[in-house]
Amino acid sequence: MIFSLFDGSGSLSGGSLALLIVALAIALGFEFVNGFHDTANAVATVIYTKSLRPWPAVLWSGFCNFCGVYLGGTAVAFSIVNLLPVDLLIRAGSGASLAMVLALLIAAILWNLGTWFLGLPASSSHTLIGAIVGVGLANSLLPGHVFGAGVNWDKAREVGLSLLISPLIGFTLSAALYLTLKATIRSPELYEPPIEDRPPPFWIRAVLVSTCTGVSFAHGSNDGQKGIGLIMLILIGVLPAHYALNPKAGEPQVQRTLAAAARLESLLQQRESVPGTSALLDELAALRATLKRYPTLHAIPEEARWQVRANLLRLSKGLAALKHTKHSGISNQDWKAVSQCQAEMKPLIEYSPTWVLMAVATALGVGTTVGWKRIVLTVGEKIGKSHLTYAQGASAELVAMSTIGLADLGGLPVSTTQVLSSGVAGTMAASGSGLRGKTVRNIALAWLLTLPVSMLLAGGLYLLFRLVAV
Incomplete structure (x- = not known):
């Protein structure tokens, strides 16, 4: 399928073709990593409460992510893309444009893998946006530029505000919903940790599976669009005749x-x-x-x-x-x-071919089936001092599904990881069980470090790649 893209262009050398394929592979690799890093949050509650067995849960979540990407539109994709400096967006050729995309993708993948290895629910959205801002700032250090002038700060403030507010919304609304459930539904088993090898009652299972479905779809429609935007940057920069x-x-x-x-x-x-x-x-x-x-x-x-x-x-x-x-x-x-x-x-100019949607949807969906165990354990047992209950899982996922879905309609990127983990924290605080200080500190540290580390990584890589690509 990839080689058919070059019919009629007639201008790519063998080296440029190889570089393009590598760039596309890395972009899809980012979505694959995003799948097992972020989507583990979507399946955490449904697996931990034994509403579904692990493999059916991750396969179902992967399918819902696929559908979310394919049906979710491109508003979030170009919201992310438009953070980049205009002079980079309009620069034809494979040099500066590919240096930009490779730098921000490699930086995002490195940080995502590092936080996943430590079992920390860090944000892929924060990581990618930090990388984009880092590339913009690094580009403004080049001769003939004014430092900081190239970044779209208005869009950065808008995106940053959505990322900042969404965890607070997740914490507050999840706590409120949990307290509402406790006041209106007098079913003791709803507020007790899952019993070993015993599935929940049917109606609780139905609620948890439904919220898992919604969060997975919303994650695909929001996070999957980021990969769509990045692949379009690659294609437009290298094949302007076909994709400009x-x-x-x-x-x-x-x-x-x-x-x-x-x-x-x-x-x-x-x-x-x-x-x-x-x-x-x-x-x-x-x-x-x-x-x-x-x-x-x-x-x-x-x-x-x-x-x-x-x-x-x-x-x-x-x-x-x-x-x-x-x-x-x-x-x-x-x-x-x-x-x-x-x-x-x-x-x-803001569009995406069907094959790009399919490729990103597949990468995100397949990634969902890998590496979910570390995040499931963190969400289920390490955020609060007690184990996650059915009511807490349902409250956190219902709020996450709604928050991400509304952000998607508004074309705003938010973090599935932060909304859901903050939602679980909110229900733990509302239940009176308390939060584990070490885990909360680690999550907060990852949250605080994500932007500066990804900015430095991406900016440094961009300047390095510019030396060899331009």
């Missing part, structure tokens, strides 16, 4: 993009005196000129396809900067119109 623009975008999408560009141009012309607006008008003029010249996307020559992509990316960055400019003179209603124009133009 959505090959399935027909004439109607081109016309929608032209119409949206015209409306946006009209809005901006009324504020031409605002700093930065003239550059945006130039980008719009270049975009419209190209799309008017060629009737279909397939008729656009390679260099012009890349230019259309660059126009749209620079527009997005410029509009984000304009929104934070004081006295821009643009009302909230006009900003809604601007956002609508952007939404109509995005399908031209």
Whole structure:
């Protein structure tokens, strides 16, 4: 399947082809590691409470992860991608773009493997985002750049806030749900640790299997999209002729993009005196000129396809900067119109081929079946001073499923690991059994170290790879 991607490109050397295959393998390797690192949290409660035997549980969770990736869309994927500096996103060729992707992927895999080996439920989302920011900062150290200027800090704040708040939501809501269950359902066995070799009552098992299903699907639709975004970065950087623009975008999408560009141009012309607006008008003029010249996307020559992509990316960055400019003179209603124009133009560059969805879904699903035991033991026995009960497992997973699902709808990446483990901690605190200080300290330490370590790893690797790739 991979070799069929190069039909008609005619520009890849043998070395570039080998490097591309390695990059794709590493990207899928990240999703595989993500599967057994993060998804172990989804199956932890259902295995620990003996609602399902281990292998049926991990196979079912793997299938649900597969479905989540395939059906989850791409909003989170490009939320992650847009953290990167625009000058890296619009740079064609295999040098800088592959150095970027390889650096952040290898850094993320190394940290994920290290925390998994120690049995710590660290966050793959935190790791990947730290790696992306690290690459952006390292890129800004290069000659001709201003330190820190290349990172999309607005998007970084938005993503960082979602990662910061989601564990607090998991802890608080899980504790509240557990207390509500205890006050309304008077079934003693619901609040006792599982008895050795005895499965739970049918209705409890049904609840726990359902929440495991929901968390696994939500994890696939949220975390799986990160791999989709990374693979698209690789393909767009190495094969711009085929992937710079959505090959399935027909004439109607081109016309929608032209119409949206015209409306946006009209809005901006009324504020031409605002700093930065003239550059945006130039980008719009270049975009419209190209799309008017060629009737279909397939008729656009390679260099012009890349230019259309660059126009749209620079527009997005410029509009984000304009929104934070004081006295821009643009009302909230006009900003809604601007956002609508952007939404109509995005399908031209924010997309994913079916084979990418299938490959990421498979890697994440297969990864789920590996290495789950360490995390299951941590979640079931080492977070609280008592063993996990049925009510605690159900409360934590129901909250995790809902939180991740809502974040997915909003295009925000959150950590399955942190939401679920903080949910379990919340139910332990609510039950009065208390938390194990050592485990909580280790999880907190992993949480605190993940961003700086992944930033340093990815930034260092990026600068190293730039020496040999550019």
